[in-house]
Amino acid sequence: AQSVTQLDSQVPVFEEAPVELRCNYSSSVSVYLFWYVQYPNQGLQLLLKYLSGSTLVKGINGFEAEFNKSQTSFHLRKPSVHISDTAEYFCAVSDRGSEKLVFGKGTKLTVNP
Amino acid sequence: GAGVSQSPSNKVTEKGKDVELRCDPISGHTALYWYRQSLGQGLEFLIYFQGNSAPDKSGLPSDRFSAERTGGSVSTLTIQRTQQEDSAVYLCASTFMPPGVGEEQFFGPGTRLTVL
Structure with a gap:
């Protein structure tokens, strides 16, 4: 079965730092990959996606992600x-042709001044 | 409206009662999805509709859960004989295209269900 692992449940950083x-x-099949963001007390919205x-x-908002097929990773980055x-x-992640979107458990990013 | 709407935004109920959660997708969107967001479990896919049909109901946690969609628009998720473990935020999403093509899902704000 499809699964997604987000290795960090919480990430604190200072403002203007990279993350x-x-x-x-x-x-084992071709996939579509997504990053969604949920701001406090709001619904989820799409940040970016990889289709092909x-x-x-x-x-x-300046975010980018890199799909690495050999490492089955899709890490999200922002320089500042x-x-x-x-x-x-x-x-x-969803398998191509599948209706199911499987989510990771989320990473809480806290940006401190 | 411009986005997906859900009602109620909050629902508190007593164990054993039935609840109905409503989702209004974006006008013209053919596919509608229900998810559950709970502490420790993250976001779980429950069910999706293409038009008024739900081809796969295997994501529903138990037979106390059911969902329907009428007129290719509004959907209702019903939980019978609620249990405390049903407490979660129930999210609805919709897409214009059928599933499986990588289209962005547009999410509603969710219904926070608390079972006492």
Whole structure:
């Protein structure tokens, strides 16, 4: 069965520091990969997604992620974070052709001044 | 409305009671998804609808859970004889295209269910 591992449940960083949120998935077939963000008291919204093509994908708010097929990873990065990036970030994967989006357990990013 | 809406936003109920949670997808979206977000379990897929049909109900946690969609629009998730372990945030999402093509799912704000 498909599974997603987010290695860090909480990541505290200082403002303007770089951050990487890690995500690994298990799959033996072609997949689509997503990062969603959930700001406090709000619903989930898409940050970025990988469907095919270039392994480096850029999303909203300066975030980017790199798909690494050999390592089955899709880590999320931002070179300089802001206080407003404080939120919970979810990595998700679906097999091509499948309706099921499988989520990781989330990483809470806290950006401190 | 412009986005997915869910009602109620909060629901507190007593163990053993039935509850109904409602989801209004974005107008014109053909596919609708239900998820459950609980502490320790993260986000779990429950069920999806393509039109009014739910091809796969295997994600529902037990036979106390059921869902329907009418008119290709509004969906209702019903939990019968609620248990404390049902306490969670129930999220609804919708997409324009059918599942499986990598389209972004648009999520509603969720219904927070608390079973006392």
